[in-house]
Amino acid sequence: MILQALNTYYQRLLARGEEGLSPFGYSPEKISYEILLAPDGRVVEVNDIRDTSGKKPLPRSMNVPQPEKRTVGIKSNFLWDKTSYVLGASATSKRADKEHEAFKTLHQESLKDTQDSGLKALLNFMSAWKPERFSDAPFKSEMLDANIVFRLDGERTHLHERPAAQTVRARLLGSDDAAAPALAHCLVTGERLPVARLHPAIKGVNGAQSSGASIVSFNLESFTSYGKSQGENAPVSEQAAFAYTTVLNHLLRRGEHNRQRIQIGDASVVFWAEADDADQAQEAELTFESLLNAPPDDSQEAARVRDVLQQIAKGRPLSELNPKLQDGTRMFVLGLAPNASRISIRFWETDTLGGFAQRLAQHAADFRLEPVPWKTAPAARRIVLATVPNREGAIPKMDDAFNNLVGEFMRSVLNGRPYPRSLLANTLMRIRSDGNLSGLRAAICKGILAREKRLGINIHIHKEEVPVSLDKQSENPGYRLGRLFAVLEAVQRSALGGQVNATIRDRYYGAASATPASVFPVLLRNTQNHMGRLRKDKPGLAVNLEKDIREIVDGLSEQFPRSLRIEDQGRFAIGYYHQSQSRFTKNGAEAEQDTADTNTNDTEGAPA
Structure with a gap:
């Protein structure tokens, strides 16, 4: 199926005259130099044909006869090759003499009956050429191991582009092997x-x-x-x-x-x-x-x-x-994707443009989170990057991503099936390890759980919709505990200000999201000390935070759960994000005014 689709696309592009697409027997290769030959085989000039539009010269892509597959053997390309084959000179090869001999043998045998003036010039050049002459002008040491083509002086086309050369090339393609290629029904075309x-x-x-x-x-x-x-x-x-x-x-x-x-x-x-x-x-x-x-x-x-x-x-x-x-x-x-000396198929999806567009729109809807943590819905690449370690002072690298996760996630995006559970597990693991609960990571948790709920997967677990924005009516213990953790962190930050070296998120997030019963009683006791300070310095804010704590705790069971399953740990992250961001939904001026008004009103009724 894959090879058939690619073959059909090739034929379509070839009929359309697509630029840079090679006909049968040719391929685009990186060429750096051309040698201009006189009809008698003399070297008229050596031209640097590299692309100089950038900061440094780069080889030019040129359609040349398809290269031979080389492993350890010596095989020469037709009418072009690197300097060790063409000129017998190399900075790296220890068998340049044998490689040059292979180049001469191939062309002397395949071009012996030619009447083309350009191909005759090449034969004359090889008959007179000695590798020792490479040290003389117009050859340069920077040419070593670069790919070289030939052109007859006074003409614009290269030797490999001449009709006579193409005829010889077609004949060589039919006799590459010692024995004629086996005939069989092609699995791609059926012929x-x-x-x-x-x-x-x-x-x-x-x-x-x-x-x-x-x-x-x-x-x-x-x-x-x-x-x-x-x-x-x-x-x-x-x-x-x-x-x-x-x-x-x-x-x-x-x-x-x-x-x-x-x-x-x-x-x-x-x-x-x-x-x-x-x-x-x-x-x-x-x-x-x-x-x-x-x-x-x-x-x-x-x-x-x-x-x-x-x-x-x-x-x-x-x-x-x-x-x-x-x-x-x-x-x-x-x-x-690479796999040793082979290439593996990470995923293969076919559909109509409309079908893919609908799934990508649904993917954006599943990841939708408020307040919106991005300017544009995150591309797949950014989502994968969110699962890699955040090294201090370094940008996350794609090399650190789990390779299998990439393929599984892309298949889910393109075919509309559930996202891989490994994406949720890796995201939660990263949040616990580096303490970075970004909006994108919260959105990953939300997207995975929301899609499973929408598709009816694990209905006994997903009894409640996954909220897009702050949902104070949610009864899910993971979501409520995430909200509670955000409020307790806000109490600590408000009480200590810039004196906080490490917040409770830095120290306790992993344990709080996985084993709440072992952490939250301790956090609540410590919070009372911070609340005592807030009642003196910011009584209005203290009242509001106490209201938030009371409202959240009232919706929980009498005892904190001993552990949270992975789905509820995801909801914990979402609840934390919603609650922590709820205080930053307005612009700075409005927030300052609201705080001042709240402090004034609450102070009057605050206990002494």
Whole structure:
């Protein structure tokens, strides 16, 4: 299914004339230099063709004959390669002489009957070239181990682009192996074609080998069966193997203009739309990318994403929001992750654009929390980051995220199923370990529990709706205890002011949320000391805090629960967030005025 969808997308892009997409037998590679040859094989000039638009020169991507798969053997590429093969010079290879000999042998045998002037020039160059000449001008030491192509002086096209070279290349593709490729019915296209023994490498997956890795490969005897070897075990034609790997490399390309790739944890996520109209497909891909990876700031794009999600949640079709969008446009989402020398499929989801948009809108609704702790609903990447350790003075890193959690969470977002319970467990563990109960972490707890309640999962546990904003009527013990803990912390902060080295949250949050009976009696006794100080310094505030404590405790059972299950620990975090944020919902001026009025009124009736 995955390979079929990729093959279809390749054919569609190729028919559309997509820039940078290689035809069969070619692939985009990083080229740094070109050698200009005279018809007699003399070197006219060596040109640096690297991209110099950035801070430092970078190799230029160029469609060249597909490279050979190298492990420990010596195999030469056709009409291009690195300096150890082309010139017999290298700063790292200890077998440059053998590699250069392989380059000469390949071209002398494959081009011996050519009548093309450019290819003849290359043969003349190799006949006269000696590796010792690399130390002379116009060659430079900085060229060592860079990739090189050839061009005939006075012409614009490179040798590998000449029609005669392409004809030779097609002939070589049909005779790469000592024996002719086996014929079989291709699992991708269904046609009877030569089977690819090895599939081309896939590059661009974060964490995978820089030389590329494979989704399909059989490199051990234990992977084979019925006497078949390599790709014969799962027959995919050479054309189909080239098509799916080429378009996947195209989707994985790096650059600011690629809006079809997102990195989430260790997963390199790519997606594409299937539509007859190119503009419609591109608009669908841009919309999907913005919904899946909304910008974190309060920019115009972020505001547009918020509006789209709100309109979708109300049931409005996408075509009403943008005439170029159609709810029925087919979308494909593929998550890839490194796995030794292979690439593993982290997740694979297909649906219509409308279906994905509705699930993303529901995801935003499940995570909705008031007061809103963000300017834009958090993208999947930010949610995953919230589960990693917060090192003092350091920004959380995606490398610290649990890899399996990334795939499970993304599948839940895209298919609308329950979020992984491991997300709740990891979030609570991080809150206890680093004491950071941010709004995003509270929203994670709320989203997981709210979705389970909505889907009817664990009904005996989720007897009560998960509140979006402060709910003083909630009878859930976890939620009430979280509120109580926030009030007790507020008492401590109000009484001690800036003299607090570590609040009760820093010292007791983990125990209070897991084993309330062992902590809350102690906290309540200590709170009386702080309340005594508040009654003298801030009597109005003391009255209000006492009212909050009384109201919360009255809704609890006579004894604090000995322990809270993980769902109630999640509600504890939500209750803490709601209660602690309830005092900061107004702007500073209004808050100061309210405090002054409360202190004046309450002082009159406060006990002496």
